[in-house]
Amino acid sequence: MAKASPSRQSAFHVLTGLFSLPAGARLGIGPTIAAAILLGIVAASVCAPLYVPYDPLAMDSLSRLRPPSDAHLLGTDQYGRDIFSRVMTGGRVSLLIGVGAALVSVGLGLAIGLVAGFFRAADGLIMRIMDSLMAIPAILLAIALVALNGPSLGSVIIAITIPEVPRVVRLVRSVVLTAREEPYVEAAIALGSSMPKILIQHLMPNTLAPLIVQGTYICASAILIEAILSFLGAGVSTEIPTWGNIMAEGRSYFQIKPGMIFWPGLLLSLCILAINLLGDTARDLLDPRLKKREG
Amino acid sequence: MEFKSRDFSDAARVLKIRGLKVGLAGRPEAAPVIDGIDLDIRAGETHCLVGESGSGKSVTSLAIMGLLPRGALEVRGGSIDLEGVEITQASAAEMRGLRAMRLSMIFQEPMTALNPVLRVGEQIEEVLNMHTDLSAADARQRTLDIMEQVHLPDVERIYRAFPHQLSGGQRQRIMIAMALVLDPHLLIADEPTTALDVTTQLQILKLIAELQARKGTALLFITHDMGVVAEIADTVSVMQNGRIVERAPIHELLTAPKEDYTRKLLTAVPTLAPRAARPDARGGDVLKVADLEMVYGGGGVLRRGGGVTAASEVSFAIGPGRTLGIVGESGSGKSTVARCIMRLIDPTGGAVHVAGTEISRLPRRSLRPHRKHLQIVFQDPYRSLNPRWTVARSLCEGPINFGTPRAEALAHAAELMEIVGLPRDALRRYPHQFSGGQRQRIAIARAVAMKPDLLVADEAVSALDVSVQAQVLDLLDDVQAKFGIAMLFITHDLRVAAQICDEVLVMQKGRVVEHGPAANVLSDPHHAYTRTLIEAAPGRHWDFANFRALDTAPAPGPKGETA
Amino acid sequence: ETTITAVMHSALRVLDPVITTAHITRDHGYMIYDVLTAVDETFTPRPQMADWTVSEDGLVYTFTLRDGLMFHDGAPVTGEDVVASLTRWGKRDSGGQLIFDVTASLEAPDDKTVVWTLSAPFPPLLNVISKQSAVPPFIMPARVAATSSDETITDYVGSGPFRFVEDAYEPGVSVTYEKFDDYVPRDEPASWMAGGKVVNVDRVVWTTMPDSLTAINALAAGEIDYLEQVQVDLLPILDGAPDVTVEMRDPLGFVTIGRPNFLHPPFDNKKVRQAANLALSQEDVLATMMGSPDYYTICGAIFGCGTPLGDETGSEPITSGAHPEEAKALLEEAGYDGTPIVLMAPTDVISLTNQPVVAAQALRNAGFNVDMQPMDWQSVVQRRAQQNPPSEGGWNIFFTNWMVPEISDPLINVMVNGRGNEAWFGWPSDPEIETLRAEYVQAADDAARKAVAVKIQAHVMDNVNYIHLGEYKMPQARQNTIQNMIPSPVPVFWAMTKEAD
Amino acid sequence: MFGYILKRVLATIPVMVIVAIFVFLLLRLTPGDPAAILAGDAATPAQLERIRDRLGLNDPLHVQFVTWAGQILRGDLGTSLISNTSVSGMIADRLGPTLNLAVMTIVISVLLAVPMGVIAAWRHRTWVDFLVMSFSVLGFSVPVFVIGYILIQIFAIELRWVPVQGYKPPADGIGPFLARAILPALTLATIYVALIARMTRASMLEVLGEDYIRTARAKGVRENVVLFRHALRNAAVPILTIIGTGFALLISGVVVTESVFNIPGIGRLTVDAILARDYPVIQAMILLTAGIYVVVNLAVDISYSLFDPRIRY
Numbered sequence A: 001m002a003k004a005s006p007s008r009q010s011a012f013h014v015l016t017g018l019f020s021l022p023a024g025a026r027l028g029i030g031p032t033i034a035a036a037i038l039l040g041i042v043a044a045s046v047c048a049p050l051y052v053p054y055d056p057l058a059m060d061s062l063s064r065l066r067p068p069s070d071a072h073l074l075g076t077d078q079y080g081r082d083i084f085s086r087v088m089t090g091g092r093v094s095l096l097i098g099v100g101a102a103l104v105s106v107g108l109g110l111a112i113g114l115v116a117g118f119f120r121a122a123d124g125l126i127m128r129i130m131d132s133l134m135a136i137p138a139i140l141l142a143i144a145l146v147a148l149n150g151p152s153l154g155s156v157i158i159a160i161t162i163p164e165v166p167r168v169v170r171l172v173r174s175v176v177l178t179a180r181e182e183p184y185v186e187a188a189i190a191l192g193s194s195m196p197k198i199l200i201q202h203l204m205p206n207t208l209a210p211l212i213v214q215g216t217y218i219c220a221s222a223i224l225i226e227a228i229l230s231f232l233g234a235g236v237s238t239e240i241p242t243w244g245n246i247m248a249e250g251r252s253y254f255q256i257k258p259g260m261i262f263w264p265g266l267l268l269s270l271c272i273l274a275i276n277l278l279g280d281t282a283r284d285l286l287d288p289r290l291k292k293r294e295g
Numbered sequence B: 001m002e003f004k005s006r007d008f009s010d011a012a013r014v015l016k017i018r019g020l021k022v023g024l025a026g027r028p029e030a031a032p033v034i035d036g037i038d039l040d041i042r043a044g045e046t047h048c049l050v051g052e053s054g055s056g057k058s059v060t061s062l063a064i065m066g067l068l069p070r071g072a073l074e075v076r077g078g079s080i081d082l083e084g085v086e087i088t089q090a091s092a093a094e095m096r097g098l099r100a101m102r103l104s105m106i107f108q109e110p111m112t113a114l115n116p117v118l119r120v121g122e123q124i125e126e127v128l129n130m131h132t133d134l135s136a137a138d139a140r141q142r143t144l145d146i147m148e149q150v151h152l153p154d155v156e157r158i159y160r161a162f163p164h165q166l167s168g169g170q171r172q173r174i175m176i177a178m179a180l181v182l183d184p185h186l187l188i189a190d191e192p193t194t195a196l197d198v199t200t201q202l203q204i205l206k207l208i209a210e211l212q213a214r215k216g217t218a219l220l221f222i223t224h225d226m227g228v229v230a231e232i233a234d235t236v237s238v239m240q241n242g243r244i245v246e247r248a249p250i251h252e253l254l255t256a257p258k259e260d261y262t263r264k265l266l267t268a269v270p271t272l273a274p275r276a277a278r279p280d281a282r283g284g285d286v287l288k289v290a291d292l293e294m295v296y297g298g299g300g301v302l303r304r305g306g307g308v309t310a311a312s313e314v315s316f317a318i319g320p321g322r323t324l325g326i327v328g329e330s331g332s333g334k335s336t337v338a339r340c341i342m343r344l345i346d347p348t349g350g351a352v353h354v355a356g357t358e359i360s361r362l363p364r365r366s367l368r369p370h371r372k373h374l375q376i377v378f379q380d381p382y383r384s385l386n387p388r389w390t391v392a393r394s395l396c397e398g399p400i401n402f403g404t405p406r407a408e409a410l411a412h413a414a415e416l417m418e419i420v421g422l423p424r425d426a427l428r429r430y431p432h433q434f435s436g437g438q439r440q441r442i443a444i445a446r447a448v449a450m451k452p453d454l455l456v457a458d459e460a461v462s463a464l465d466v467s468v469q470a471q472v473l474d475l476l477d478d479v480q481a482k483f484g485i486a487m488l489f490i491t492h493d494l495r496v497a498a499q500i501c502d503e504v505l506v507m508q509k510g511r512v513v514e515h516g517p518a519a520n521v522l523s524d525p526h527h528a529y530t531r532t533l534i535e536a537a538p539g540r541h542w543d544f545a546n547f548r549a550l551d552t553a554p555a556p557g558p559k560g561e562t563a
Numbered sequence C: 001e002t003t004i005t006a007v008m009h010s011a012l013r014v015l016d017p018v019i020t021t022a023h024i025t026r027d028h029g030y031m032i033y034d035v036l037t038a039v040d041e042t043f044t045p046r047p048q049m050a051d052w053t054v055s056e057d058g059l060v061y062t063f064t065l066r067d068g069l070m071f072h073d074g075a076p077v078t079g080e081d082v083v084a085s086l087t088r089w090g091k092r093d094s095g096g097q098l099i100f101d102v103t104a105s106l107e108a109p110d111d112k113t114v115v116w117t118l119s120a121p122f123p124p125l126l127n128v129i130s131k132q133s134a135v136p137p138f139i140m141p142a143r144v145a146a147t148s149s150d151e152t153i154t155d156y157v158g159s160g161p162f163r164f165v166e167d168a169y170e171p172g173v174s175v176t177y178e179k180f181d182d183y184v185p186r187d188e189p190a191s192w193m194a195g196g197k198v199v200n201v202d203r204v205v206w207t208t209m210p211d212s213l214t215a216i217n218a219l220a221a222g223e224i225d226y227l228e229q230v231q232v233d234l235l236p237i238l239d240g241a242p243d244v245t246v247e248m249r250d251p252l253g254f255v256t257i258g259r260p261n262f263l264h265p266p267f268d269n270k271k272v273r274q275a276a277n278l279a280l281s282q283e284d285v286l287a288t289m290m291g292s293p294d295y296y297t298i299c300g301a302i303f304g305c306g307t308p309l310g311d312e313t314g315s316e317p318i319t320s321g322a323h324p325e326e327a328k329a330l331l332e333e334a335g336y337d338g339t340p341i342v343l344m345a346p347t348d349v350i351s352l353t354n355q356p357v358v359a360a361q362a363l364r365n366a367g368f369n370v371d372m373q374p375m376d377w378q379s380v381v382q383r384r385a386q387q388n389p390p391s392e393g394g395w396n397i398f399f400t401n402w403m404v405p406e407i408s409d410p411l412i413n414v415m416v417n418g419r420g421n422e423a424w425f426g427w428p429s430d431p432e433i434e435t436l437r438a439e440y441v442q443a444a445d446d447a448a449r450k451a452v453a454v455k456i457q458a459h460v461m462d463n464v465n466y467i468h469l470g471e472y473k474m475p476q477a478r479q480n481t482i483q484n485m486i487p488s489p490v491p492v493f494w495a496m497t498k499e500a501d
Numbered sequence D: 001m002f003g004y005i006l007k008r009v010l011a012t013i014p015v016m017v018i019v020a021i022f023v024f025l026l027l028r029l030t031p032g033d034p035a036a037i038l039a040g041d042a043a044t045p046a047q048l049e050r051i052r053d054r055l056g057l058n059d060p061l062h063v064q065f066v067t068w069a070g071q072i073l074r075g076d077l078g079t080s081l082i083s084n085t086s087v088s089g090m091i092a093d094r095l096g097p098t099l100n101l102a103v104m105t106i107v108i109s110v111l112l113a114v115p116m117g118v119i120a121a122w123r124h125r126t127w128v129d130f131l132v133m134s135f136s137v138l139g140f141s142v143p144v145f146v147i148g149y150i151l152i153q154i155f156a157i158e159l160r161w162v163p164v165q166g167y168k169p170p171a172d173g174i175g176p177f178l179a180r181a182i183l184p185a186l187t188l189a190t191i192y193v194a195l196i197a198r199m200t201r202a203s204m205l206e207v208l209g210e211d212y213i214r215t216a217r218a219k220g221v222r223e224n225v226v227l228f229r230h231a232l233r234n235a236a237v238p239i240l241t242i243i244g245t246g247f248a249l250l251i252s253g254v255v256v257t258e259s260v261f262n263i264p265g266i267g268r269l270t271v272d273a274i275l276a277r278d279y280p281v282i283q284a285m286i287l288l289t290a291g292i293y294v295v296v297n298l299a300v301d302i303s304y305s306l307f308d309p310r311i312r313y
């Protein structure tokens, strides 16, 4: 949050605001490239079933671990499945996990955070629970949760979501706590607006910008955590290819057939890179200092 | 009133600026921020730079210091000559050598200009360490000396203090000590007293004058406060849109300004002569406050030893159509009283009657119907409107809460826009598309939309430029006359209080020390504190708007001085 | 001082070789304990701690302990210790239980003698107590053997060729053994678990490497001496390591199997089981698991190819590749209604991850509706014990592996138990096979036993008590400085030598 | 100060209690049976049942919880269901490697990341900034195990500078310790460096815009002094915070890194315990890690006052 209180509109604060915000023209091409890459990967993944040459699950025990060839663009894995088909299809699920985890954590976190931020009575208990959830190491929680529910898509998303929720809650709560001191909120109280109305109409929109940013980070880290869970044997079933479990399955073959890690890894890294970059750009663009500058 | 009238034509020229142009970095096509200014300052001279907000005063000072923000602003042309050194061409190392030795600067905000994590003594001493070969002991002694010179008490203790442990005035003294410890030839002060209350401001101004006289320093003093200018300036430059439109010795400027812009600036300055009181109320009091008390932070289970008593035994009443002003220095409890009345906080004692209802104890829910009787306008025009809402939505929020149909509320909002002097189509715009003054008008419209009986204005014009301030004050006057609203007007600026209030209430440390008709309080103060306040008001003997001295001295102090 | 650093196939966590059937614990047992008798490489029982005589009627076995037997704490091994150890073992081991069912008495008349009296003849007794898997009767001090058979022991004194170094033990990480200087080996050459256990190294350290790639790299870099199992796909990494030898230790290897649940549809129907048997192909499963045919054998013998009882009668449907069409036809005949088959697929045990995936695919090809449920091995272990219908937390089929010696006869092989609820998971009620097993116990000689075994083989293939998916072997790898390792199903550290660096 | 610490320490009690209850319930709801791990593949249901009885797994949940809580309060972490050794002993054996690794990682990360962030902020929107930010985004986007494999491949296999795997305590000599710990520490550090560098940059950017930085420059202070003496100390609080909360991230990295580099630490211990349903070990470990997390963050909170005199407790 900008510390500069706009009440002191000294030139220097205007300057610093301007200093760290990219005016449209100065964003550079980075975000554009990032967006293009991301769109490309998303499109390629979503449309994967239309163009991949093989069923990503079709095995052929007689052509295992083949090097790239005309028949198999990126070769085959240890089940003789076509790596190209798996990687492209895997993107769908990985992205789904990313987006799913982001939406669920942001949604839950927003609801809980608003309540905690505004209702003093609930705050203590909610925050203690959130502290506890944060204190439990996420990865261990995830392994336990996946063991509990079986490694379905849903349980992986939930497992990734639970440790993220407290972070979102803290974020939302802190925004609400700051925003409720804003004069315009006090003005709304003076105008006789009810608490729910203030909460939803005045305070919630403030959380939007930081949540978008947070959401992109959650999305990126969810894709990554899924890979780590797969590595530890607690990821999504190999019947549903994801970048994570393709890499995890390929990890023993790292030296013999690096493609199994390289290709999904490349797409995954590019994706996360792009998402993070867009998140950073969003943060810069949504920087509250921007709004004040325009005044 | 006496003005400075020394002649500096023989003194050595310390700073010489010719045709200085500053523009946005990397955007040569954009209009320059500083558009070819000339400026001369000679040893011992106090040169004041005035002008409305955004006219380029700070940018000028930063250009002289070589501190224009990299990547945002750059010098486009012209020269800045400091005793023969060309600053626009100087290397970073040369610039570092000049700073503090030959040229230093004091900034507006003593709160933020000092590094909060370093001891203030160390911060002064750092200047010595950077620029001299003094031994540690000598440096420390020099530091203590200069701290004595700026009249800091108990220098040994303050040396070790962190900025947050000092008052605003003390911090500004540290800044001054830091700027002057190496006896620079040029001192730039960018609004060094704007953030301070009047009494402290007076002390700081005196201090600067004293040191300047002793060391013969040239002073470039930036301010928007004409009162201050009148007190200290030898020469005044008036800036507008990056140009210097008029330059003259102080007396000449105040008595016979040549440029329209200068005239406009001067006429906007309110006088300390109290206005004629409005006719007394016909009906009963709109607001009656009795023995209001507010203690912050007391009563907590873990916090023993009581809290801060921000207000106690505050009682007053306001009739319809009348204005009561609350004045007092910072922290005296003015806002606390306002917030208690608005029930933004719950007073710990006393009673508040609004339109006949005692509201200080009402639970929030039953309070809501009474909200429409009282409305508030805040100081900060940038934060008092929801930046994500259109003006129309902000204006309709209250009426809709009280059951007005949306269409009707909108129609009323459009009328209000006219009343506050904004175009109707402004309804569709967002707050950031307006200037501070315009936003304050919108905030007033929003309050008025509720047809309240009482309007509380907490420093409603303090953040605005004098010229804008005058317009908003006029607006408030109009609205009040039109709707017969009672107004509680909080300000630290006695001129503003004089211009708008029927009655004035002076607060100090949470208590009411004086209360009466504005004319009485301002021209015949009984309490010593009120007198200090009035005496500290800079330029209080000058009637800027009429380019002459005030004939009725506003505050006949014990030994009332006259112009 | 020679130390052998060995990476074993899994971490040693349970130190009681009687309470568990885990291989690593059995291997640990052979390090620190000794056994009365043991089979050699021809599956023939040989004397180890004791010699024996059998009475004419086959009811009295008399064991005589050899001289010089001593526990690591210095106490001599007595008949009393043997009786206590055998008794505890008899409560845990399924073969042992059968013997104790017909035991009249087991006692130690003196320090050197143990007399085992039966109420009915039990011809395979020596084979059972000499078996090297799953739970061999290790001899412990009587005080240790007094521990309940449902509780793990906490005193690790044995009389074997190595001593357990308790201070250096980190469960799941490493175990250290030191040569037991007072151990007196037999004079015969070592052969499997029999013969003289001559220790030529001072110290053996077993460490665990959770990551197989790391283990191979460590071996190639000379950081460890011995890798018990090498993933075949990773062998090329060792090509570049001239100091490492890759070889087969155990000529018998492992079998991998699928076990259907007999309690619930559709596998309660023999035809459906047969369809599954047809749908699957040993080759597909094995090729995926092992990669190279050098390391797997298509083998239809449920008691193992190359074992005395091994026979491939009736195994054609599973050994001749996948038969999706015939399977479909059979399914139709059986009236399979498309009920989803809950197939449990463990994700965290490398040797068990492939079979379910391949099988699921093959079953689908044959028209089964497969609900493959991935879970960790622990969940499989828990769930396979559930007798509920699959829709209520039960299951239809799971896969596991055995070492060949663990399935090599009808008394050891738990999957041919047909006692319904008392049988192994899957709970087939198969009176026919129970009759055959009784016949086997009573068979007088090897030829008669083999004849019964062939009948059991034929029955299992027809009734599909389980799906025998073939045999595979795991290569081991060692530094060339390690010499004289004897071939054995159990990795043993006696006989072996290590050149000083 | 003391009062504040006491208050904070007391405030961790409800957190730990919630953690304990949560973990306990979660585990008991999770399918899996330690008895089956103990007994192995061939055990019959009846045998398993008897073992479960012995282990107390057949008691009602609340009885098990009360028993366990009672033990914990007496400072007894219980006995592993699988290896029948004391949990505190197991943890003691394996805490060292992880702590050493974690400390080394944090030291490396801070030494690398803070200067990186400072310089990126100082040279905002230049190629230096771009480079630092690219690196730090990259650090986020490559899974830990891949980084580990790559480092092993390069430094242990190709260059043969260090061993592939393993762990030696510093007591065995600092050389062998460093040789084995450096790759895992670097692996773990990538993500941490990314995190800290990013936060340092953001925080420095904020601080560099502050008035007192301008004051320092107006005094003619050298640029490096401006950055490190004036700016960095003011930027420290968010950096410390991220170091504290990043600790959680470190833990998940540790789990993977310990596998890849075969380090006998507590991360691996916990994962193994979860996979084996060794309840006492899991419960103790999660309580312990949660406790460490809470303590680290408490320490971070307290250390704020070292950097910022305005924060006083």
Ligand SMILES: Nc1ncnc2c1ncn2[C@@H]1O[C@H](COP(=O)(O)OP(=O)(O)OP(=O)(O)O)[C@@H](O)[C@H]1O
Residues within 6 Å of the ligand: A009, A010, A011, A012, A014, A015, A016, A018, A019, B024, B033, B051, B052, B053, B054, B055, B056, B057, B058, B059, B060, B069, B072, B073, B224
């Ligand atoms: N970094 C910057 N980039 C672009 N424009 C700037 C920058 N800094 C200042 N400006 C513009 O330069 C003009 C002059 O600003 P400056 O701060 O000098 O005004 P000022 O006279 O000091 O106002 P105030 O009384 O509010 O302090 C303004 O229009 C401002 O918007």
Ligand SMILES: Nc1ncnc2c1ncn2[C@@H]1O[C@H](COP(=O)(O)OP(=O)(O)OP(=O)(O)O)[C@@H](O)[C@H]1O
Residues within 6 Å of the ligand: B296, B297, B308, B309, B310, B328, B329, B330, B331, B332, B333, B334, B335, B336, B337, B492
């Ligand atoms: N929320 C609060 N908690 C504790 N103390 C407070 C709080 N708000 C204000 N105070 C204290 O109460 C006193 C009065 O504050 P108040 O804001 O009413 O002063 P003010 O006269 O409006 O000052 P200013 O002119 O600076 O606005 C001050 O000492 C302040 O520090």
Ligand SMILES: [Mg+2]
Residues within 6 Å of the ligand: A010, A011, B057, B058, B059, B190
């Ligand atoms: Mg300015």
Ligand SMILES: [Mg+2]
Residues within 6 Å of the ligand: B334, B335, B336, B459
């Ligand atoms: Mg106030």
Ligand code: NI
Residues within 6 Å of the ligand: B194, B462
């Ligand atoms: Ni002012």
